[in-house]
Amino acid sequence: xxxxxxxxxxxxxxxxxxxxxxxxxxxxxxxxxxxxxxxxxxxxxxxxxxxxxxxxxxxxxxxxxxxxxxxxxxxxxxxxxxxxxxxxxxxxxxxxxxxxxxxxxxxxxxxxxxxxxxxxxxxxxxxxxxxxxxxxxxxxxxxxxxxxxxxxxxxxxxxxxxxxxxxxxxxxxxxxxxxxxxxxxxxxxxxxxxxxxxxxxxxxxxxxxxxxxxxxxxxxxxxxxxxxxxxxxxxxxxxxxxxxxxxxxxxxxxxxxxxxxxxxxxxxxxxxxxxxxxxxxxxxxxxxxxxxxxxxxxxxxxxxxxxxxxxxxxxxxxxxxxxxxxxxxxxxxxxxxxxxxxxxxxxxxxxxxxxxxxxxxxxxxxxxxxxxxxxxxxxxxxxxxxxxxxxxxxxxxxxxxxxxxxxxxxxxxxxxxxxxxxxxxxxxxxxxxxxxxxxxxxxxxxxxxxxxxxxxxxxxxxxxxxxxxxxxxxxxxxxxxxxxxxxxxxxxxxxxxxxxxxxxxxxxxxxxxxxxxxxxxxxxxxxxxxxxxxxxxxxxxxxxxxxxxxxxxxxxxxxxxxxxxxxxxxxxxxxxxxxxxxxxxxxxxxxxxxxxxxxxxxxxxxxxxxxxxxxxxxxxxxxxxxxxx
Amino acid sequence: xxxxxxxxxxxxxxxxxxxxxxxxxxxxxxxxxxxxxxxxxxxxxxxxxxxxxxxxxxxxxxxxxxxxxxxxxxxxxxxxxxxxxxxxxxxxxxxxxxxxxxxxxxxxxxxxxxxxxxxxxxxxxxxxxxxxxxxxxxxxxxxxxxxxxxxxxxxxxxxxxxxxxxxxxxxxxxxxxxxxxxxxxxxxxxx
Numbered sequence: 001x002x003x004x005x006x007x008x009x010x011x012x013x014x015x016x017x018x019x020x021x022x023x024x025x026x027x028x029x030x031x032x033x034x035x036x037x038x039x040x041x042x043x044x045x046x047x048x049x050x051x052x053x054x055x056x057x058x059x060x061x062x063x064x065x066x067x068x069x070x071x072x073x074x075x076x077x078x079x080x081x082x083x084x085x086x087x088x089x090x091x092x093x094x095x096x097x098x099x100x101x102x103x104x105x106x107x108x109x110x111x112x113x114x115x116x117x118x119x120x121x122x123x124x125x126x127x128x129x130x131x132x133x134x135x136x137x138x139x140x141x142x143x144x145x146x147x148x149x150x151x152x153x154x155x156x157x158x159x160x161x162x163x164x165x166x167x168x169x170x171x172x173x174x175x176x177x178x179x180x181x182x183x184x185x186x187x188x189x190x191x192x193x194x195x196x197x198x199x200x201x202x203x204x205x206x207x208x209x210x211x212x213x214x215x216x217x218x219x220x221x222x223x224x225x226x227x228x229x230x231x232x233x234x235x236x237x238x239x240x241x242x243x244x245x246x247x248x249x250x251x252x253x254x255x256x257x258x259x260x261x262x263x264x265x266x267x268x269x270x271x272x273x274x275x276x277x278x279x280x281x282x283x284x285x286x287x288x289x290x291x292x293x294x295x296x297x298x299x300x301x302x303x304x305x306x307x308x309x310x311x312x313x314x315x316x317x318x319x320x321x322x323x324x325x326x327x328x329x330x331x332x333x334x335x336x337x338x339x340x341x342x343x344x345x346x347x348x349x350x351x352x353x354x355x356x357x358x359x360x361x362x363x364x365x366x367x368x369x370x371x372x373x374x375x376x377x378x379x380x381x382x383x384x385x386x387x388x389x390x391x392x393x394x395x396x397x398x399x400x401x402x403x404x405x406x407x408x409x410x411x412x413x414x415x416x417x418x419x420x421x422x423x424x425x426x427x428x429x430x431x432x433x434x435x436x437x438x439x440x441x442x443x444x445x446x447x448x449x450x451x452x453x454x455x456x457x458x459x460x461x462x463x464x465x466x467x468x469x470x471x472x473x474x475x476x477x478x479x480x481x482x483x484x485x486x487x488x489x490x491x492x493x494x495x496x497x498x499x500x501x502x503x504x505x506x507x508x509x510x511x512x513x514x515x516x517x518x519x520x521x522x523x524x525x526x527x528x529x530x531x532x533x534x535x536x537x538x539x540x541x542x543x544x545x546x547x548x549x550x551x552x553x554x555x556x557x558x559x560x561x562x563x564x565x566x567x568x569x570x571x572x573x574x575x576x577x578x579x580x581x582x583x584x585x586x587x588x589x590x591x592x593x594x595x596x597x598x599x600x601x602x603x604x605x606x607x608x609x610x611x612x613x614x615x616x617x618x619x620x621x622x623x624x625x626x627x628x629x
Numbered sequence: 630x631x632x633x634x635x636x637x638x639x640x641x642x643x644x645x646x647x648x649x650x651x652x653x654x655x656x657x658x659x660x661x662x663x664x665x666x667x668x669x670x671x672x673x674x675x676x677x678x679x680x681x682x683x684x685x686x687x688x689x690x691x692x693x694x695x696x697x698x699x700x701x702x703x704x705x706x707x708x709x710x711x712x713x714x715x716x717x718x719x720x721x722x723x724x725x726x727x728x729x730x731x732x733x734x735x736x737x738x739x740x741x742x743x744x745x746x747x748x749x750x751x752x753x754x755x756x757x758x759x760x761x762x763x764x765x766x767x768x769x770x771x772x773x774x775x776x777x778x779x780x781x782x783x784x785x786x787x788x789x790x791x792x793x794x795x796x797x798x799x800x801x802x803x804x805x806x807x808x809x810x811x812x813x814x815x816x817x818x819x820x
Contacts, residue, residue: 130643203650211643241654242661249665249759257748258755260669275750276676281668285661 030140032132035555037139038118039450042443044139045110046527048146049436050520052101057517059094062086064503064510066492080158088491089178092161095489096179099164100187101149104194107297107431109142109201111439112236115300116205116229118446122548123226125214125565127558130207134200141197148190157181163489165286168261168279172253175267188251195240195247202233202240209233214547216567221586223546223571224317227324228303231331232296238335239292246285253277280345287338295334297431298398299327301438302369305391307571308445309373311544312388313380314582316572319372326365333362343414352411359409366402370395381575381582385542386460390441393468394434400472401429404479419489422482425475433471440467440523447527448541452553453534459526463519470516477505545585546571569601578621595621641793648797652804655767659808662763663815666756670819678753678820680745682813683736689729690813696725697806703778704799707792712782715795719779722802726772733761753819760812767805774798 031037058077061070062085069084080090117135121128129135152159161179162170170176171184209230213222252258253274261282262274310317317323339347339355347355373395382388404426407413417423440463447455481502486493493499493506540549547567551559565587573584578596590597590608594615602608616622670677703718737758740746747758778798781791 131647134647199651199654203647203654206650207643207646211646237650237654238657241658245658245661245665248763249662252747252755252759258752259748259750260665260752260755277752278669278672281665284668285665288661 030136032128032136033557034117034121034128034132034135035450035559037135038114040139041109041113041117041142042450044143044146045106045114046524048101049106049110050524051150052098052106053517053520055094055098055101057513058086059091059098060506060510060513062091062491063493064507066494066503086491087158089161090158091491092163092177092489093159093179093183096161096163096166097149097152097159100160100191102432103164103293103297104191105142105146105149107435107439108198108236108293109194111300111435111442112198112205112229112232112296113139113142113201114439115225115304115442115446116201116233118450119225119548120205120208120229121212122449122551122559123223123546123571124209124212124217125547125560125567126208126212127560127564129204130212131204135204138197138200138204141193141200145190145193145197148186148193152183152186152190155181155183155186157183159183160187165290166250167286168250168253168277168282169265172250172261173265173267173272173274174254185254188247188254191247192244195244198236198240202236205229205233206237214564214567217547217586220321221567221570223303224306224320224323224327225300225303227327228299228306231327232299235292235296235299235331235334239289239296242285243289246282246289249285250282280342283342283345284338287341288335290341291338292334294427294431295330297435298438299330301394301435301442302327302398304438304442304445305373305394306376307546308387308391308441309376309395310572310574311445311542312383312385312391313376314383314574315376315380316574317372318375318378319368320570320572322368323372326368329365330362333358333365337362337409340409340411340414343411344418349411356409356411360406362409363402363406366398370399370402385444386455386457386464387441387445389461389464389468390437390444393464394437394441396468397429397434397437397471400476401426401434405430416485417482419487420482421478421486421488424488425478425482428475428478429471433475437467443527445542446548447530447534448537448553449548449551449555451531451534452537452555453530454537454541455530455534456526459522463522463526466519466522467516470512470519473512474509474516477509481505540585543581543583545573545583547586550585550587595619641789645793645797645800648800652801655804655808658763659760659812662756662760663812666753666760666815666819669752669756676751676753678757678816679751680740680743680754682757682816682820683739685732685736685739686813689732689736690809692725692729692732693806693809696722696729697803699725700799700802704795707782707795710788712784715782716779719775719782723772723775723779726768726775730765730768733765737761757816760816764805764809764812767808771798771802771805774801 026032028036031040058073061073070081071084073081073086074084077086077090080087086094117129120126157178158181159179160166160171160183161177162184166184166187170180172180174181174184209222209226249258249260253261257273259274259277261279262272262277263279265272265274306317306323337355337359339351340359343352343355377392404422408417408423408426444455444460447453484498484502486499486502490496490499493503537553539551539553542549547565550565552561567586568589569584569586571586573579573596575582576584576593576596579593580595584593584596590601590612594612597612599609599612602612699718699722703715703722706712706714706718740754745754747755749755774794775798778791778794781794784791786794
């Protein structure tokens, strides 16, 4: 299919050592193969996602029917739902753990962990990660963190309940409420392990991308997926350590009695010994990670959507360089906007103004990306695969959720909107819907690369349309609640006269959420069934250009049976005028595509240009991109 | 071990890069801690570091700078394939590292004897304990790396591996040295 140059003498040696004995344990459990680790991350992420989704259905039932008793709940939850009604403290724990699992365990580890691990070596042409051992460690730390996080449901006082941002004093004073007790301690331990896992993964991704690209794969030939994984991993390396710093100080406050975050706390009329601390300090440290974290969540999804949309529009991605620069812009800006989470903490209004401006500037690279996606679709020869639908769904949610970011970034409007359902609607559209859709798009698209089989298309359509509709039905009404001043995290709307009228909307949202949850059965069934019984995939089922589709369907250790292929062109030569197929793989040299080469393909290589011009004259071909209609 | 030296050598550069990235994240960690200090201390009067740092910290600074020199000597010896010299300098570095930790611990006891405790209503003092504690943890990691470097210097592994371990150990050791100098200067300037 393509010319392959020998560029890696070590390949021969590698084949030798690929023959060493593999046991069940080294192949499926303590595997150091990036493809297996990717699958481990994906399956753990999906399980965590399903659990977090079930948690959300539980508190949605409470929100819709605060005065009803559901005996079944008591059967299922025992002391967390006495007499069939959710315990208020357990309600807070549900909200907290739902947020924690979704943001960190599903959309950070499940998304980056899966697709960075799977695609980085495959798409840049490497046999594995820089440090396969560290990669394995990264997964097992993540797994341990997941187990600890879930084990908090079996703690007497219940899981952590202070919200996923675990603001002190609720998180720092164990006696503050049941959710501040042992569950909170376990939450902190789980997060430390999680951060260690993320850092190991991220460090591996960056080192692999920067050092182990195959011959010809310069940075500007990398697919946008790789760019987004690279910048995501850099964001993680630069922001997660700050959260570690914040969390260890919190542990000192909780368990050793220091006063970093605590001051003047009274419990039952008794003053605590803590003095002189500042809870705002925590918010600074937390949001210095917390804001980049939301881009850690969305950027891989953006990269996946870019790739999927280009492949399925049969068109080059519109504005490749602009896409990369806007990713870089988002990465840089994300470090100087954390203050917009703290507008109402008594921040100096001037400082608030600065944070507002930096926040609103993020709209520029975001808009560049959005318009480029739309322009990629424009007049494309679109193939509506399930992956493509989910990628388009991402764009839709990113627009509708992103627009409200402009409201929320405004320091004056935020006084009204802070901590209301408007915020909930905003971040569930951009993170909860857009990023999840990007992840699902990735699963449908790269499923053949992971399991050698295709997922069922019809179930994919059913899954998409139900989920797409349900997500809008759930999150859109929340905007109006927020504008009316309804605060988030409240247990029973019937307790407040001003919120009473929103109860009917809550019923509607809850039933929409249940619809959305049921729709996931179509996905889960499709996923599990297709692993074993799906239609067998060919080597390149989507007719895509990138390197992963040059590897055999069998997914061997070391990825390529022979030498690693050389790359000659960028990954977006779709529907190139003059070529006989509508895609040209990255491994196809220009000497085989004389009929479609353009002069700028040669990047200033005059000798090659001369050869092309000579060929053009001989074959009566007019070489000018403008001439091609 | 014999199976693929080529593959290992091919893989060394990315692994060294992994260390640099770890150093970056470590820098961010200490930057996070020290900016926490700044935010806290900027809150108003009575929230500043109003006690003298233990004298022991001066001596520990001297010791760790010396250990950086001995580490560099070890690194140079390994380059010149003088393994006896390498061993000697590595052992010396290890010893100085242990002395450093002892001096830090001594500094803490001096403070606690004066009634300046970790648990303190002035968190700047808690911060000093936290800084030094996390730095000592980095030193311990450095000592583990020195031990592996010493082990390889006894000729149990191919020289490529020995040189590589020597190299990353010395990079990391110089890094923890610089972190301490940064922390110490930071504290002196904020006194």
